[in-house]
Amino acid sequence: MITVFFTALPGLLLLPLLISFIFPYIFQDIAHFITVLRYGLKCRKQVAKTPAHTVVDMFLEQVEKSPDKPFIIYQEEVYTYSEIDRLSNQAARALRKHVGVKSGDCVAIYMSNAPAYIWIWLGVAKLGCALSCLNSNIRSQSFLHCFRCSGAKIILAEPELKDAIDEIMPELRKENARVFYISETPVGEGTETFLDKVKAASCDAVPKSLRSFVGGKTLAMYIYTSGTTGLPKAAIITHHRIIMASGLFELCHVRPRDIVYVTLPLYHSSAMLIGVHGSILKGATIVLRKKFSASQFWDDCRKYNVTVVQYIGEVLRYLCNVPKTDDDGSHNVRMAIGNGLRTDVWSEFLRRFGDVQMYEFYGATEGNVLFLNYTNTVGSVGRVNSLYKKILPYEFVKYDIDKDEPVKDAKDRCIKAKTGQPGLLISKITTLSPFGGYAGDKSHTEKKILKDVFKKGDMYFNTGDILMVDQQKFVYFHDRVGDTFRWKGENVATTEVADILGLVTFIEEVNVYGVPVPNHEGRIGMASFKLREYEIFDGRKLYAHVRDFLPNYARPRFIRIQKELEITGTFKQRKVELVKQGFDPANISDPLYFLDEREKKYVPMTQTIYEDIKNKRIKL
Known part of the structure; x- marks a missing residue:
């Protein structure tokens, strides 16, 4: 018996090597x-009962475990x-x-990044209330729409956004809404303050x-997403969803001793659901910045000994565009977590800034599917993990871009995309x-x-995104x-x-439509x-209109005047050709205009x- 065991032992020891040779990622997948x-x-287990184990409970556990550990570092302030x-307790009592x-x-x-955003949120949650995270860039009708969707009657706003509030104050008064500025002293005649009430509580x-x-199913917050049609939609974020989202830090193996650099806006799911709540889950420290700065990014990382950074694709591209220095590789960042990273930027980032573990993920604020690049494969958002797919089923189906709908077979069922073929991701x-939906x-x-995607009665969430799976x-x-x-x-x-x-x-x-630049x-x-x-184009009037009604990122930078707008047989506007043609005046005979911020009008495109x-001599 012993002889048989020792004879078989080399084979048993070599078996994992053989398996990993045939299936190189199997152990990482498992x-x-x-x-x-x-x-x-x-x-x-945490959300199965009422009251559920929520982000408040996660936070209080960390308070008990490490009361004196830095949670938020903001400029020269350490909390x-x-x-x-204590601040969140005071906020809760002041609100009540x-x-x-x-x-x-x-x-x-309604505010930009600051520690107050986080302790106000925790105070709101301690009362069993929900938070409506208004995008600090929205104005006018978009603002009113988002506010009305939430059903809130109270707005906590930073003083710097008073002009935007004043613009819609008559409408807010009609709805008996009250605005409290996050300030100790009034910011104008008839204004109400909040910080003085917090300090007295x-x-x-x-x-x-x-x-x-x-x-678990109780509303925790609204986070706004543009989606595919109409004005911004209020995605319903439950307490269960917060716990699940914070788990991304668990999947990425963030540690309690990590210092997480958060420069993305807190009204977004990446910063709030993943960054803040993930840090609470792990008991990590957050370095919070009011706004992302490419020139200050690595200086901050060195100053605060940052080990984990959050990004969206544009953030890392901006970093790669900053002039090179001898200090580029001098930092302690070991991990970057984010999405939307282009392959060429990814490669350049690693070449320039060193061996950083890149956890690129795919997910949507309101979505029910998540991919994570746990193999550190450049360009990938993750893998088709057969075990994972058994529990959380999803598919990639053929999509007709021109018709803007999934391709169906003779039985009116969706057709799965083949390996190597782009397909619409549905979960x-x-x-x-x-899928919690929208308010x-x-x-x-x-x-x-x-509905009825592959068989009668089934339902899938339409991500609205095209992805592709390769042979591996x-x-x-x-x-x-x-x-x-x-x-x-x-x-x-675009419809908004x-x-x-x-x-x-x-x-x-x-x-x-959106055009590549x-x-x-x-x-x-x-x-x-x-x-x-009988009307003529007025570039100054149009500029004033988009400035007043659209946030900066949504304002069309280019205008094309056509005699007729082409539509499909089903009366949908054609966009594919327009996108391909772009805004190069050498290829377009129609009049073209460019939004000139200096002139404060749309000027003829040359x-x-x-x-x-x-050549980036004009910044967009």
Whole structure:
């Protein structure tokens, strides 16, 4: 028996090597699946009962464990876990006593990155309330729409955004909404303040009874996404979803001793759901910056001893465009977590800044599918993991770009895309992978659900994204479909922009789309117009209109005037050819205009302007 064992031993020892030779990623696939499964089971246990184990409980555990550990570093200010706990207690008590917020209410926050954003959120959560994370760039009708979607009656706003508030104050008053500025002293006649009320409040713990009704499916916050049509939509983020999103730091093996650099806006899911909540989960330290700065990025990383950075693709591209220095490789960053990273930028980033573990992921704020590049494969967003797919089913289906819909077979069922063929990513809606939808108009939620996809009765979430799987089962992002394009890290809904432009008196029809810009990331806004009869194009009037009604990233930088806008047989506007033609005046005979910030108007597009944009002499 012993002889047989020792005879077989070399074969047993060589078996893992043989398996890894035939299936080179099998052990990484298994390890990732086990991590996902373990964390998923833990989450289900935490939210299965009422009250659920929420982000507040995660935070209070870290307070008890490491009260004096730095939680947020902001400029020269350092806030420990216990200090943020006390501030959030004061915020909760101030909201309840002086602002009149009751458990279950929704509170809107309208501010840029600052520690107050985080302790206000925790204070809101301690009351069992929800937070509406308003994009600090939105204005006018977009602002009102987002605020109304939330059902909130209270807005906490930073003083710097007073002009935007004043613009819509008459409408807010009609709805009995109140605005409290995050300031100790009034910022204008008749304004109400919040910080003075916070400072006067007790820092004693907030009674757990105020949030005793909170379960896994209870609304925690609204995060706004442009989606594919209409004005921004309020994605419903439950407490279960927060716990799941924070788990990305678990999958990426972030450690309690890590220092996480957060420069992305807190009203976005990447910074809030993943960065802030992930840091709370791990008990890590956050270095928070008001706004991303390419020139200060590595100086901050060295100054604060940052080990983990968050990014979107544009962030790393900006870093690669900064002039090289001898200090480029001098830092302690070991890991970067984010999405939207172009392959060439990825490679250049690693060459220039050293051996950083890149955790590129794919996911949507409201989506129910996640891919993670756990193999550090350049360009990939993850792998088709057969074990993972058994629990959270998804598919890639053929998509007709021109018709803007999935390709169907004779039985009116979707057709799966083949390996190496781009396909629309859809994810099955199940109890394990739910789709929470959006607040307000139910049609927005329905439009994201595909029914009877492969068989009668099944339902899938339509991501609106085209991805591709190669022969080794690596997944690569290919493109967005429908009416959305991405510019400067923001999703821009063309229909929202078109609706705003359609208010201009000299425009009869408008078609909005995103066009690629040489040497730039993403697509920038362009609009094709048909003018009303006897009307002329007024570049100064149009500039004033888009400035007042659209955030900077959504304003069309290029205008094309056409005699007729081409439509399909089903009366849909054709965009594919317009996108291909772009904005090069050498290739387009139609009148073209460019948004000139210095002139404060749309000026005639020239070949010189085109070359200056191409060569980055004009910044977009």
